[in-house]
Amino acid sequence: MKTLDKTQQNIVKRAVIYVRVSTEKQAEKVSPEAQEQDGRAYCEKQGYIVIAVYRDIEKYRSGKKLVEPSGTRRDRPKFKQMLADGYGGKFDVIIAWREDRLYRGLRPMMDVLDCLKETEVEIELVKETFDKNFAPVKAWVANMELEGRRERTTMGMKGRLAQGKISGGSSAVPYGYDYHEDTGTYTINKYEADWVRNIWQWYSEGVAIHEIRRRLINAAVPQKGNKPRKYSWHTNIIRQILKREDYFTGIFISKWAGQAFEIEIPPILDKQLFEAVRKQQARWKNYPAGKTKQTNLSGQPVHPVYALAPGVIYCAACGVKMRVVRYKKRNSKGILTGKYYDYYRCNNLAHLCSLSGCAGLKRIQKTDAEIWEKIWPLLSKPGALEKALEARISELQAQESNAETDCQYLEQELQNLFLERQKVVTWARKELITEDDLQVQLFSLSQQEKSLKRYLTDARLLVGNRAERLLQVVKLYREKTIIGYEVVNQNGNTPEQTAAIFEARRRIIEGLVTKVEVMEDGSVKVEAEIHLDESKKNKEHDSGIYIEDIDLGVK
Ligand SMILES: [Zn+2]
Structure with a gap:
């Protein structure tokens, strides 16, 4: 910045030029060079001396984001610098091409007006006249316009969605479809749809997700979008494809502005294939956690995986579940040796x-041994265990009756939703609301209803199941204690004995353990449904064999 002495200052006005461009929509798009040139020409004509040019023409960092120097932002770096220099009395007049170069919203506008009010600084515009008194009104109008545009975009989008037209980026387009911007509709992409059918077909035949992934990669099947992926055909993408109901139902659900909309799309799958996959999925889902698999999907016998804690075992550091994997051992020539190792693997x-x-x-055998070591002390004190179980069961049963109250409340809510729906339909009939509004309202109500129903089912199942499982443990435990509780803590001599002992341990773990965390070094932290108070050791009941029959009031 050039400096002028006092005498010069009294004669000529010291001017600064403010230049701003961004990608925001403008009626006229003018390059920064042209803005500056026009500004300089203006100053020459007025006899001003240009002492600085402030240019907000590049993206800049605001917090963690890189942003455009939009006129609605008050944190534009050169804009802020200019106002600071204005307060410092470094110039007399700001020259801008148009007013919207300086600001487009209320807040940056107020920043400028404050500066004008408190200093001798003035504003002159090349293409417009700047009226200081009219400025606040202008800012207000500009702000309302911006707000209005945002509102109109939302409303427009809602309208399109309600009409069954879909707006939005390509990321929302399901695999197997093409989106047509002009009509706002989806059509089948024949090539992709074939692969969707293949994926479903393979899954219905029992092909594992990882194998499906391998096949897709081998066939070089392209994914949505053109950019290369770091991890192609992630198994989660395949799982998502297998989850989609709209491939069969032809009803695509799109979410916009906090609401969901149903849009009709052409179905890709027939009923037979859809149901085959759902059946296959149910088969895996209903498979009791930890139960050893005796046969593969084609019914051939397999070596069972003896794992005590699937479903409740977590990696302590990552906080995610660990799953059971089996690695088959190959020799140096890459040929299967028939040996295998089973592991828990962090997801x-x-x-x-x-x-x-x-x-x-982590090897399953070792980890399970660690887990059993933690659980065993609980079992070795029959009296204390039975007492603790009893207490926990009545606790759970109390929760169950609470859940029943919750259910009654939820049912009332469902009833209210039903009445609400009647009301909306009546409004529509009396033409108090439009057909579009009716659709939106009804859909929103049906979504609420769905989630309430889901909640209701969960509330009913959850508590009951846990009490039930604990009762199983008690039952099992009673049987075993009569024989001698040590049995479960021994290794079997024959495969049958080993299997039976494993099964007993598994059921105990299933009933008692709520969470297992595995550390890097292989040690485990076990969270159980019950806690034994070590200080209250009951000598009398600690004899090892416990046959007294306590009636718990349940079967
Ligand atoms: Zn991990």
Whole structure:
């Protein structure tokens, strides 16, 4: 910035030029060079001396984001600098091409007006006249316009969605479809749809997700979008494809502005294939956690996986579940040796995003031994255990009756929703609301209803199941204690004995253990449904064999 002495200052006005461009929609788009040139020409004509040019023409960092120097932002770096210099008395007049170069919203406008009010600084515009008194009104109008545009975009989008037209980026387009911007509709992409059918077909035949992934990669099947992926055909993408109901129902649900809309799309799958996959999925879902698999999907016998804690075992560092995996051993020539190892594997490890301290892969045998060591002390004190179980069961049963109250409340809510729906329909009939509004309202109500119903089912099932499982443990435990509780803590001599002992342990773990966490070094932290108070050791009941029959008031 040039400096002028006092005498010069009295004669000529010291001017600064403010230049701003961004990608925001403008009626006229003028390059920064042209803005500056026009500004300089203006100053020459007025006899001003240009002592600085402030240019907000590049993206800048605001917090964590890189932003455009929009006129609605008051944190534009050169804009802020200019106002600071204005307060410092470094110039007399700001020259801008148009008013909207300086600001487009209320807040940056007020920043400028404050500066004008408190200093001798003035504003002159090249293409417009600047009226200081009219400025606040202008800002207000500009702000309302911006707000209005945002509102109109939302309303326009809602309208399109309600009409069954879909707006939005390509990211929302399901695999197997093409989106047509002009009509706002979806059509089948024949090539992709074939692969959707293949994926569903393979899954229905019992092909594992990882194998499906391998096949897709081998066939070089392209994914949505053109950019290369770091991890192609992630198993989660395949799972999502297998989850989609709209491939069969032809009803695509799109979410916009906090509401969901149903849009009709052409179905890709027939009923037979859809149901086959759902059946297959149910088969896996209903498979009791930890139960050893005796046959594969084609009914051939397999070596069972003896794992005590699937479903409740977590990697301590990553906080994600660990799953059971089996690695078949190959010799140096890559030929299967018939040997295999079973592991718990952190799910993060599978997706190459594990954290430091991740448990990674842990041999099931070793980990289960650690878990059993933690659980065993609970079982070795029959009296204390039975008491604790009893207390916990009545606690759960109390929760169950609470849940029943919750259910009654939820049912009332459902009834209210039903009445609400009647009301909306009546409004529509009396033409108090439009057909579009009716659709939106009805859909929103049906969504609420769905989630309430889901909540209701959960509330009923959850508590009851846990009490039931604990009762199983008690029952099992009673049987075993009569024979001698040590049995479950021994290794079997024959495969049948080993299997029976494993089964007993598994049922105990299933009933008692709520969570297992595995550390990097292989040690485990076990959270159980009950806690034994070590200080209250009951000598009398600690004899090892406990046959007194306590009636718990349940079967
Ligand atoms: Zn991990």
